[in-house]
Amino acid sequence: MTLKAPTHHISAKPGEFAETVLMPGDPLRAKSIAENYLENVRQINEIRCMYAYTGTYKGKPVSVMAHGIGTPSMTVHAYELFKLYDVQNIIRVGTTGGISPELKIRDVVIAMGACYDTNYINQYNLKGTFSAIPSFSLLRKAVESAESLGIEYKVGNILTTDIFYPEDKNSQLKWKDMGVLSVEMETAALYIVAAAEKKNALSLLTVSDHIITGEKTTAEERQSSFTNMIEVALEML
Known part of the structure; x- marks a missing residue:
């Protein structure tokens, strides 16, 4: 099958995405980022409500697009962005459930690696176990960005399920005994696609709930108030 843009999932024309795309899971968070942080914004996708926008941040071009929930949705969109739109960097700005006692609600986690229980990797027919890790260049920029902004962060391993x-x-709690910080549903898949396509990826996550303590944030907070990770991502440009 020959793929070309636009696709069944992304209606943008070639050239309408910037080289760097921020990807939250929630379409309303994508809309909020575009409206509150970007200038000269134009909407370039609304298929299945996976809203996408391109604009500028401090004069630098950047796009933001929702990826939905789970491995299938993330990989479809990330694959097409990398393959058909010449996107070089995808930074997931999403939520995660804390499982480490070190974490508290609203903490920022930079995913240095992602354990996983998804079968997405099986299509590559590898003879061993693949390590899902981010691009070091983006990881370093994220740490530098957080420190320059004075934002506290944790760097470590997470679980994608x-x-x-x-x-x-x-x-899921058993993973904390191996030093895993939190659990979510997309990062390992993003790292796998980026590795296969020889592109760059990183997940910046905000702890939206904690499995041990039972604390949680509201849907409204998750849509609009997790500003620290967004500012870290944008200052990486």
Whole structure:
């Protein structure tokens, strides 16, 4: 199958995405980022409400696009952005559930690696176990950006899972004994696609709830108030 842009999932024309795309899961967070941080904004996608925008931040071009929930949605959009739109860098700006006692609500996590229980990697027919890691250049920029802004952060390993409601309620907590900080549903898949396409990827995450303490933020907070990770991402440009 020969792919070309626009696609069934992205209606933007070639050249309408910047080289760097920020990707939250929530379409309303994408809209909020575009409206509150970017200048000269234009909407370039609304298929399936996966809103995408391109504008500038401090004069530098940047795009923002929602990726939805889970590995399938993330990989479809990331693959097409890398493959068809010449996107070089995808920075996920999403939420994560804390499992480490070191974390508290609203902490920023920079994902240095992603353990996973998704089968997405199987299509590559590797004879071993692939390590899902980010691009070091983006990781270094994120740390430098956070420190320049005075924003506290944690760098470490996270877990990407395909299961939001596990039958074994303790299954995700077992990962904390291996130093895993938090759990979410997309990062490992993003890192795998980026590696296969020889592009760059990083996940900046905000702790929206904590599995141990039971604390959680509201949907409204997740859409509009997780500003620290967004500012870190934008200052990386």
